Each structure stands twice: as C-alpha cells, then as structure tokens.
Amino acid sequence: MVGSVRNTMNPTTLQKPKPREAIVRQRQEGKLLEPPMGPQLVKLSARETAGSFELIEIEVVPGLGPPLHTHPDFDESFYVLEGTLTMRIGERVLDLPAGGSAIVPAGTVHTWTNRGKAPMRFLQITGPGGAMEAMLEAFAQRPLLNPEEMAQLAELYGTIVEGPPL
Numbered sequence: 659m660v661g662s663v664r665n666t667m668n669p670t671t672l673q674k675p676k677p678r679e680a681i682v683r684q685r686q687e688g689k690l691l692e693p694p695m696g697p698q699l700v701k702l703s704a705r706e707t708a709g710s711f712e713l714i715e716i717e718v719v720p721g722l723g724p725p726l727h728t729h730p731d732f733d734e735s736f737y738v739l740e741g742t743l744t745m746r747i748g749e750r751v752l753d754l755p756a757g758g759s760a761i762v763p764a765g766t767v768h769t770w771t772n773r774g775k776a777p778m779r780f781l782q783i784t785g786p787g788g789a790m791e792a793m794l795e796a797f798a799q800r801p802l803l804n805p806e807e808m809a810q811l812a813e814l815y816g817t818i819v820e821g822p823p824l
Contacts, residue, residue: 681706688715693797695722696777700794704787712787714794715739717779723771725805726821727812734784735761736770741778745770746824754780771824789816 681702689700695718702713726746736743736759743754747768754760762768772778784790793815797803803811809819 678706678708691791691794691798692801693794694801694803695724698794700791701781703791707787709786709788711783711785712791714782714784714790715779716782717777718743718772719777720772720774723823724769725809725819725823726767726769728765728767728818728820729762729784729789729816730765730818731816732784732786732789733761733764734768734782734790735759737781737783739779739781741772741774741776743770743778743780744773744824751824767820769821769824773824793817 683701686699687701689703691698691700695716697717699715700712701715702711704710704712723744736745736754738754738756738758740756742756743758745752745754745760745768747760747762748766752760753773782790793812796811796815797808800807800811812819
C-alpha cells in the first residue's frame with residue numbers, strides 16, 4: 659500500500675494512564691518532616707506526581723546547610739521565598755535573594771547555607787522524585803548521627819557527600 663499508513667497496534671492492548679486528580683495545598687499544608695537541619699514541608703510527594711518530581715519547602719536557621727554533595731540520578735532546583743540562600747555550584751559561590759532561582763543538574767557538586775541572621779525559606783524541586791523525601795524521612799528518624807553516619811545514610815538515597823559544608 660503505497661501512500662497509506664497502516665496501524666498495527668491493537669487498541670485493546672494499550673493501557674491508558676490513570677487520570678490523576680488536582681492537588682491543592684495551602685501555605686502550611688503538606689507532610690512535615692523534621693530532620694536535624696530544621697522543618698521541611700513536603701508540598702507534593704513523588705507518589706502524588708507519579709514520580710516525576712517532588713516539591714519541598716525548606717526552612718533553614720542561620721549557619722546551617724548540608725555538606726558539599728552530588729545527586730547522580732536527579733536534578734535539584736531551588737526557588738528562594740524569604741531571606742538569602744548562599745549556594746556553591748561547582749566552583750562558583752553565589753547568593754540567591756528572595757525571588758532567585760537555580761537548577762543543579764544531576765551529578766553537579768553543590769551545597770547551600772543560610773548566612774543571614776534570620777531563618778530563610780526556599781522551595782526545592784527534585785526530579786525525578788522520590789529519593790529526597792525518603793532521605794529526609796530517614797534523617798528525621800535518626801537526628802543524632804555524626805557526619806560519617808550522615809554521609810553513609812545519604813548515600814543509600816543517592817546523595818554522595820563530596821566535602822564539608824559552606
């Protein structure tokens with residue numbers, strides 16, 4: 659048959675994805691986790707987004723932040739809500755004030771901290787989702803780990819510690 663296309667797929671064997679319902683969360687709504695660095699509110703979990711991403715609101719007191727690290731299997735994005743987030747991405751150190759954003763591709767060494775005098779808040783979006791929320795839950799259940807134990811636990815969830823915090 660020249661000039662025509664024949665559909666060889668059997669429509670009865672194709673499965674349509676299940677429709678998801680809209681999810682709406684107000685400012686203080688979500689799943690609250692309390693790892694050692696402070697309260698973190700899961701606004702959208704990987705389960706709720708079919709694994710495509712997770713959205714977490716993070717509040718950080720002055721002086722805190724994770725060690726230098728990488729995530730080989732997922733990207734991490736940041737959007738600052740209040741205060742200033744100081745980040746190291748590769749060798750570059752920069753300040754992101756409220757309204758600023760950044761994306762850190764998978765495998766890129768990075769860290770962040772709050773160098774201000776007051777708590778700061780930002781949104782963290784990781785995709786594909788799942789590992790970050792699971793890691794934060796694990797840290798919340800084990801708040802008294804030393805840095806070596808924290809690095810070992812982080813590695814179980816796809817985060818590789820590469821150096822000290824900022």
